[in-house]
Amino acid sequence: MKKFQARLVGALVLTLALALGGCAGEKTAGDDSQTESSSQSSSTKSPQEEGSSIVVGIPQDLEDSLDPHKAEMAGTREIFFNVFEGLVKPDTEGNFVDAVASSHTISEDHKTYAFTLREGVKFHNGAPVTVDDVKYSIERCADASEGEPLVPAFSAVDKVNTPDDQTVEIVLKNPDTEFLAYLTTAIIPKDYDQQDTQPVGTGPFKYVSRTPQDNIVMEKNPDYWGEPAKLDKITFKVLTDANAVVTNLKGGSVDMCFHLNATQIAGLGDDFRIFEGTMNLVQALYLNNKEKPFDDARVRQALCYAVDRQQVLDMVADGKGTVIGTSMFPAFGKYYMPELADVYAQDVEKAKALLKEAGYEDGFEMTITVPSNYQQHVDAAQILAEQLKAISVDAKIELIEWDSWLSDVYMDRKFQSTVVGVDASTLTARAMLDRFVSDDESNFINFNNQEYDEMFEKALGTADDAEQVKFYQRMEEILNEDAANVYIQDMADCVAMNPKFDGYEFYPLYALDMSKVHPAEE
Amino acid sequence: MKYLIKKICTLIITLLVISLLSFLAFQVIPGDAALSRLGTGATEQKRESLRREMGLDRPMLERYGSWLKGFLKGDMGESYTYSVPVSGLIREKLPITLAITGMAFVWMLAVSIPLGLLAGKFAGRLPDRILTVLNQLVMSVPGFFMGILITCLFGLALHWFTPGGYVSYQEGWRPFLGYLFFPSVSIALPKCAMGVKLLRSSVIGELNQDYVRTAYSRGNSQTQALFGHVLKNSLLPVLTFWALAIADIVASSVILEQVFTIPGLGTLLVQSISNRDYPVVQAVIVLVAGLTVAINFLVDVLYGVIDPRVNLR
Numbered sequence: 001m002k003k004f005q006a007r008l009v010g011a012l013v014l015t016l017a018l019a020l021g022g023c024a025g026e027k028t029a030g031d032d033s034q035t036e037s038s039s040q041s042s043s044t045k046s047p048q049e050e051g052s053s054i055v056v057g058i059p060q061d062l063e064d065s066l067d068p069h070k071a072e073m074a075g076t077r078e079i080f081f082n083v084f085e086g087l088v089k090p091d092t093e094g095n096f097v098d099a100v101a102s103s104h105t106i107s108e109d110h111k112t113y114a115f116t117l118r119e120g121v122k123f124h125n126g127a128p129v130t131v132d133d134v135k136y137s138i139e140r141c142a143d144a145s146e147g148e149p150l151v152p153a154f155s156a157v158d159k160v161n162t163p164d165d166q167t168v169e170i171v172l173k174n175p176d177t178e179f180l181a182y183l184t185t186a187i188i189p190k191d192y193d194q195q196d197t198q199p200v201g202t203g204p205f206k207y208v209s210r211t212p213q214d215n216i217v218m219e220k221n222p223d224y225w226g227e228p229a230k231l232d233k234i235t236f237k238v239l240t241d242a243n244a245v246v247t248n249l250k251g252g253s254v255d256m257c258f259h260l261n262a263t264q265i266a267g268l269g270d271d272f273r274i275f276e277g278t279m280n281l282v283q284a285l286y287l288n289n290k291e292k293p294f295d296d297a298r299v300r301q302a303l304c305y306a307v308d309r310q311q312v313l314d315m316v317a318d319g320k321g322t323v324i325g326t327s328m329f330p331a332f333g334k335y336y337m338p339e340l341a342d343v344y345a346q347d348v349e350k351a352k353a354l355l356k357e358a359g360y361e362d363g364f365e366m367t368i369t370v371p372s373n374y375q376q377h378v379d380a381a382q383i384l385a386e387q388l389k390a391i392s393v394d395a396k397i398e399l400i401e402w403d404s405w406l407s408d409v410y411m412d413r414k415f416q417s418t419v420v421g422v423d424a425s426t427l428t429a430r431a432m433l434d435r436f437v438s439d440d441e442s443n444f445i446n447f448n449n450q451e452y453d454e455m456f457e458k459a460l461g462t463a464d465d466a467e468q469v470k471f472y473q474r475m476e477e478i479l480n481e482d483a484a485n486v487y488i489q490d491m492a493d494c495v496a497m498n499p500k501f502d503g504y505e506f507y508p509l510y511a512l513d514m515s516k517v518h519p520a521e522e
Numbered sequence: 523m524k525y526l527i528k529k530i531c532t533l534i535i536t537l538l539v540i541s542l543l544s545f546l547a548f549q550v551i552p553g554d555a556a557l558s559r560l561g562t563g564a565t566e567q568k569r570e571s572l573r574r575e576m577g578l579d580r581p582m583l584e585r586y587g588s589w590l591k592g593f594l595k596g597d598m599g600e601s602y603t604y605s606v607p608v609s610g611l612i613r614e615k616l617p618i619t620l621a622i623t624g625m626a627f628v629w630m631l632a633v634s635i636p637l638g639l640l641a642g643k644f645a646g647r648l649p650d651r652i653l654t655v656l657n658q659l660v661m662s663v664p665g666f667f668m669g670i671l672i673t674c675l676f677g678l679a680l681h682w683f684t685p686g687g688y689v690s691y692q693e694g695w696r697p698f699l700g701y702l703f704f705p706s707v708s709i710a711l712p713k714c715a716m717g718v719k720l721l722r723s724s725v726i727g728e729l730n731q732d733y734v735r736t737a738y739s740r741g742n743s744q745t746q747a748l749f750g751h752v753l754k755n756s757l758l759p760v761l762t763f764w765a766l767a768i769a770d771i772v773a774s775s776v777i778l779e780q781v782f783t784i785p786g787l788g789t790l791l792v793q794s795i796s797n798r799d800y801p802v803v804q805a806v807i808v809l810v811a812g813l814t815v816a817i818n819f820l821v822d823v824l825y826g827v828i829d830p831r832v833n834l835r
Contacts, residue, residue, distance in 0.1 A: 064559060403552070
């Protein structure tokens, strides 16, 4: 019995030790890091520096390369707006202001863009920015040895000259009036091969670390050439759960969140500074123009007449957002045509007549494929499906994982219709409109309109800005007339900030400028 | 000894089969890591060149072979999504998951031993009846739903914790463990119920044994008999359950991490699956499977050590 007892105790201890071994093991590890972090937190908590570090909630993890030329997600672009700069950078009005360059000239024929480097711009690793770095960055993006350049628009670059150590000349193959917009592309140090994981740029903040699915940390760049940032440290905390955003803000563990919807704003109450803007994307029911019955323009128009866009806004976002009628959103200023939003005012009778003409008098069944991770698109699809019942169209909603959407819908174009938002990576009308040219690789809806293709050729060919705007506007009209898609809205975008901070400004494209955010003055 | 070798062989084969199966699964589901990273910026050309860069253009068996070769050398490869070594990712996430499972295991022991004894001692009487009802209730609620219930009650209604307000262990040990309290309780509760039930019937069985009567006749009180003689004997069958519960706890934590938005191994696994980041998925699956198989194996061995009547063949 004694022997058994000893064995039992031994076995118990062993099991316990096994289970707790891990626990104890990382306890020490945790203790180490705690001492580390406590020294940090003691410095951030000192009274004069209170408020100089901020925690910002971001709605998704950056499952992306951090290399600015390879990063693809809008979510990565908007955060790393703080780390990287191009020769020029956009301002809040959508103009391009000089950044790494101090001035630029564009030749008469719009083929040569010349830049003078700004004095004293330094990379985050301390090295000064030289013309070689600029040349390297541009050529890296234009390098087509892998089949396609890293930045597709850079295929237009013929050569990069560096006549002296202050000047960079970019010579294009063809005249291009919009090329300045692409020169917001990040300037990075030459021959530095860790951009993927330890990115180095010239922006007001420098990258510190990323913990996947947890956070991204940035610190103030003390050597910034322009107006220095007002915050010393930013922690971007991944908050994928919509409710967690509200509770974290209220609980004070997060100071600021963006891309919030109406429900979340309502849940926050009055204690927060709320900034309202737009998402700068085109939410639409995208129709596969090659798939029956959407190969018939009359059917597409019928759908446009059948839906009440304002109702979608009212039900999904408390009426916030901007109803649109083509692939262009208001932030684009001169290209945007507000009148197109009213072309298809809801008219069920007209929709029915159009369907009858097309031979679908008794309606039809259709499938709306929606990526399930985008609640705002799922909601919109549900309301659209309900509205389409009025013209006897039976729309089934199929929820699909984002990666399956990318592969089946976007790449293979195996879908009938889908609700998503399409954004612009640069501030050019081209970024929104080129995908609907019939042979474009991103033309996932298989739109095919000869006049549209011709207009695009003309727009690219002209060196006259006013003329170009006309061509682009005609393209927008064609998308609208031909009912390429059922355009819905540019969604509302809200930013909530703890009143301890102030100073947020929206940009007309994906950019989350933290350099302007500052502790509020009491 | 022969037994040991046989067991170890099964362990290796099991792991091989599991890793091959999870690898095969990636051939079936649509999309790949290249497309996942490119998103809507994808074009056929870009996708192809990134696939080449990632080595996804090679035949499937060749990829599995090179993964296996690397893995055996201790190189788990590089994450496609984050471009960092997988081993680093796992080292970052493992403490979180281990902490949850460790805590859940402790709760399970701390609750089920006293309650099981109590229920056994008062079998058929009021405390036992209350416990039986509670047990049924808790046992029939799956862990993830328990998590949701706890979030609603203690998080949203009572504000005892901030749902989604996970604090990294790098930021502080105490708030980190504090946040993990409720998730680990959600995992432990169904296991507690099971443990109480098992221990109860085990205690009842032992109480009817001759040696207990002998103990009474030697002048032991009921409590003395219970703690001095019955306890250790009745723990024997329950021990197997506890060991196996560890594997189960690890599996539940994968799901509960989603419910409580904790960025541990489970979240890493789920995210990596949706990003088609198979080096990470492979590593996590093999790790968890290996742990489960190893614990099973250990239980077999332990059993023989505790009770010599069990003959290992």
